[in-house]
Every structure is written in structure tokens, then in C-alpha cells.
Amino acid sequence: MNNNNSAKKVKMNGNGESVIDNIRREYSDYKGGALQLTKDDTTGIADICINAFERRNALSGTMMSQLSDIITQLEQWEQGKAVIIHGSNGFFSSGGDLNTVRNIDNSDGGRRMALLMHDNLSRLQALPLLSVALIEGKALGGGAELTTACDFRVMSREAEIGFVHIKLGVTTGWGGGTRLVQMLGPCKALDVMMSGRLIKAAEALNIGLVQHVISDCDTNDSNCVLSKCHEWLNSYTRHNAATLRAIKGIVNSARWLPTDEALKKEVEYFASVWGGPAHQKALGSNIKHK
Numbered sequence: 001m002n003n004n005n006s007a008k009k010v011k012m013n014g015n016g017e018s019v020i021d022n023i024r025r026e027y028s029d030y031k032g033g034a035l036q037l038t039k040d041d042t043t044g045i046a047d048i049c050i051n052a053f054e055r056r057n058a059l060s061g062t063m064m065s066q067l068s069d070i071i072t073q074l075e076q077w078e079q080g081k082a083v084i085i086h087g088s089n090g091f092f093s094s095g096g097d098l099n100t101v102r103n104i105d106n107s108d109g110g111r112r113m114a115l116l117m118h119d120n121l122s123r124l125q126a127l128p129l130l131s132v133a134l135i136e137g138k139a140l141g142g143g144a145e146l147t148t149a150c151d152f153r154v155m156s157r158e159a160e161i162g163f164v165h166i167k168l169g170v171t172t173g174w175g176g177g178t179r180l181v182q183m184l185g186p187c188k189a190l191d192v193m194m195s196g197r198l199i200k201a202a203e204a205l206n207i208g209l210v211q212h213v214i215s216d217c218d219t220n221d222s223n224c225v226l227s228k229c230h231e232w233l234n235s236y237t238r239h240n241a242a243t244l245r246a247i248k249g250i251v252n253s254a255r256w257l258p259t260d261e262a263l264k265k266e267v268e269y270f271a272s273v274w275g276g277p278a279h280q281k282a283l284g285s286n287i288k289h290k
């Protein structure tokens, strides 16, 4: 299910092109970097790597447009159980690429970027699979907001996350402010956004911004961090895809729908897996929960 009337459903421009498609076309001119998607149909786990290390994995316009395509692929990936989003070379992302940002530094330009990234991140959050932001190095500005659209955030011991927008004289522009309030409550969200400070892993875990800290890898050993993240994720992805996807659907419904509608959806998600292959297999075994 998608949670929002994204701009592409709400507004079309004169030549029948959606507003979002129009922005994506404009943004493909802002070059730099790439996002790489790999999907493993056997494990059901995908990986998105943010690849622009020369600019600390900042997202250029092209990359924002690419993110839209990648999310569409994941929306259509029926074997999907989870997706891990991480940055190249042990650095998550320093947010919007300031070279792109300098080309759109007026109110309408900002609004168009916000429309595209709100559509991207709302669809990312609505994906029928678990999403994990694996944070090494720093997640700053829009990079920090990108992590809030994932179901879970996992940090390496030395990593930091900073909603630094206020230091640039701006607010969150990719939906991260709203999601921070939903995650942390208004008081802690205000503290995080109005201070603009860099939050270390231990504090992030303590305030509930992050769900797991990987502390048993050597500094800068990104391969170790990624494999530990997969190990952590396995406690969820070892279960069957249909039930995982149904549970994510129930959570999404409760996030965005009125309670009575969310409960109706829950009945349907329940019915969709009850009596299914995983249920039958469990009923046919000597069930013992340890």
C-alpha cells in the first residue's frame, strides 16, 4: 500500500506529465555519483549503495531521480524481504549535493526538490519489506532524513547522525522532521533538529533513534560492518517472505490510516497468510518455541 497522495497522483502539468516526472527529468541534468541496487532473489535481501564518495556520498539531482526508479523496482520485487541502504567507503551520506542545491536555491526550487524527495521517501517507507539504514561515518542533513524513512537504523560504533539543517538556515526538506516526531516524540525531535548537533551511536541508541549499534568490528572495516548488519537482520529475514510482508503492511496501515481502517486491513493481511504454506508447515510440525 502506498501511504500518500504523492504529487504524481495529485498534480499533472499541461502536457500530461506528472509533476514528479517533470522534476525527475529536470534533476537528471544535475550529474554526479550513482545509486547501485543489487537484489538477491534467493535471500530476498536487496542492497542500495550510495556511491559518490568524492562528495561524501551526497545525493546529486541525478541520484535523487535514480532513487525513484530503484524504489519502483523494489515495489515490484515480490520475493523481497529486506533492503539495506548504506554509503560507499564507510560513509553514509552528507545529504543533498551542495552543487545541485546551489542550482535550486530559491523557494520554488526547494519546493520541487522537497516534492521529489517526499515522494521518494514516503514510497521507501511504504515498501512491503523491511528497510534498514546502515550508518557508518556520518549521516547529515538529507542523509539523516533518508535514514528516517527506513524501518530500522543500524550504526557502527564511531558513526554520527546530524540533522544539521538549522546550521544552513533551513528546515528538514525530505520529510525527516515529521518522521522524527513520530519516532521520538515532539520534545526530543525539537532537541535533535534545533540543536543541529552530531549524535553519536550510543546516544542515538539511547534515545531510540537507532535500533542497533555494531561495536565488534575494527574501525573502517566496512565489510565486517555490512556482514554484522546482515547477521542482525537475519533474526527477521529467516522467516518467510509472505508473512514478513504482511506484518509490514499491518504496520504501514497503522502508521497512516485511521484505526478502524487499519484494523480492517489487518484482517485482510491476516487472512492472506492464514492457511498458507508457512502456516501449514508449522501446523504439521512439533511446534516448540525456545
Ligand SMILES: C[C@@H](C(=O)O)C(=O)SCCNC(=O)CCNC(=O)[C@H](O)C(C)(C)COP(=O)(O)OP(=O)(O)OC[C@H]1O[C@@H](n2cnc3c(N)ncnc32)[C@H](O)[C@@H]1OP(=O)(O)O
Pocket: 053, 054, 055, 056, 058, 094, 095, 096, 097, 098, 099, 101, 138, 140, 141, 142, 143, 164, 165, 168, 170, 171, 172, 173, 174
Ligand atoms: C538536502 C539538503 C537539506 O538540508 O535538506 C541537504 O542535505 S544540504 C547538505 C547538508 N550537508 C552538509 O552540510 C555537509 C557539509 N559537509 C561537511 O560537513 C563535511 O564535508 C563532511 C561531510 C563532514 C566531510 O568532512 P571531511 O573532513 O571528511 O571531508 P571534506 O569536508 O574535505 O569533504 C570531502 C569532499 O566532499 C565534499 N562534500 C562533502 N559534503 C558535500 C555535500 N553535501 N555536497 C557536495 N560536496 C560535499 C567536500 O566539498 C569535499 O570536496 P572537495 O575536496 O572537492 O572540496
